[in-house]
Amino acid sequence: MPTHSSPPPLYRIDECPDLMADGCIGDEHGNLVFLSVWARDTAVQEFLARLTLGRSEQGLDQFHLVTDQASIPVFVGNVEALEKRTTRAFRRTLFGSMVHLWLFDRRCVKPDKANASALALLPRDSAHRLDRLWTLVQDTCPLPLLDHWRDTVLELLQTRRMLTGLPLALGPLEGHRLALDVPALTKALGELIRNGTLGATQYELAANAPLRRVA
Numbered sequence: 140m141p142t143h144s145s146p147p148p149l150y151r152i153d154e155c156p157d158l159m160a161d162g163c164i165g166d167e168h169g170n171l172v173f174l175s176v177w178a179r180d181t182a183v184q185e186f187l188a189r190l191t192l193g194r195s196e197q198g199l200d201q202f203h204l205v206t207d208q209a210s211i212p213v214f215v216g217n218v219e220a221l222e223k224r225t226t227r228a229f230r231r232t233l234f235g236s237m238v239h240l241w242l243f244d245r246r247c248v249k250p251d252k253a254n255a256s257a258l259a260l261l262p263r264d265s266a267h268r269l270d271r272l273w274t275l276v277q278d279t280c281p282l283p284l285l286d287h288w289r290d291t292v293l294e295l296l297q298t299r300r301m302l303t304g305l306p307l308a309l310g311p312l313e314g315h316r317l318a319l320d321v322p323a324l325t326k327a328l329g330e331l332i333r334n335g336t337l338g339a340t341q342y343e344l345a346a347n348a349p350l351r352r353v354a
Contacts, residue, residue, distance in 0.1 A: 159181035162310025255319035
């Protein structure tokens with residue numbers, strides 16, 4: 140008999156009971172990076188409006204996602220840095236037309252090249268995680284990076300904490316932060332090139348001694 144996967148869980152937003160979230164990603168400080176919610180159009184518009192108001196006007200500078208284990212605070216931070224996408228779905232339901240809202244940091248779709256930083260949203264356990272992270276690094280980094288350097292440079296970035304996973308991830312996605320220290324990266328790449336760990340071609344790289352971890 141065919142097996143049916145269970146539907147993804149929905150999370151109630153304590154301050155906005157008419158909204159249900161099916162995904163949320165937050166950074167190390169609890170700041171909102173990505174939110175996916177479902178609700179009627181009026182509830183979505185009210186939620187967006189409250190994000191722009193001060194606390195004295197019943198505005199929201201944070202909200203709480205309620206899970207089976209805990210109530211998780213999520214801080215909104217700078218609303219101006221957030222992008223939104225909405226789509227109208229399930230037009231005829233008992234509750235009226237339902238709207239799907241995505242709210243996310245714009246660095247998820249466009250790297251901040253001036254500050255050499257970016258954010259990535261990827262499906263959990265994606266088979267193409269390394270490829271997508273490497274593309275993000277190449278798009279963000281002002282230094283030229285050869286394709287066959289991928290594994291070594293990604294390991295370097297993770298070791299130096301320039302590429303990290305985001306701690307809050309509810310739903311089907313995971314988040315990653317890229318924050319490049321360009322002077323430190325320039326120095327580290329220079330050392331790897333001089334000691335033969337990184338070569339001009341993949342054949343030159345293969346002919347060298349085994350790779351050494353750079354701390």
